[in-house]
Amino acid sequence: MNFALRIPEYYKAEIEKLKGNTSINQFIVNAIAEKISALNTEAYLQERAGRGSRQHALGLLDKVADVPPEDYDRV
Secondary structure, three states: OOOOOOOOOOHHHHHHHHHOOHHHHHHHHHHHHHHHHHHHHHHHHHHHHHOOOHHHHHHHHHHHHHHHHHOOOOO
16 A cells, blocks of 8 residues: 655654664554554553453452562562
8 A cells, every 4th residue: 555645844854863774664654553553552451441340459459468578579
């Protein structure tokens, strides 16, 4: 699939700086893939949160032992 894409001039220097050894085309394809992934992840997490239950989460926390943390886990 081909698109004629107009990129504002003020992005040119930034794209050139960030794209590294890849072509501008590949840079844009990667940016699109990252955006799609972020949006899909957000939708997935919202869907999972909608199925969640505060009562269930608190019940899980009630099962955690009330003991001091291990030495390697201390701040």
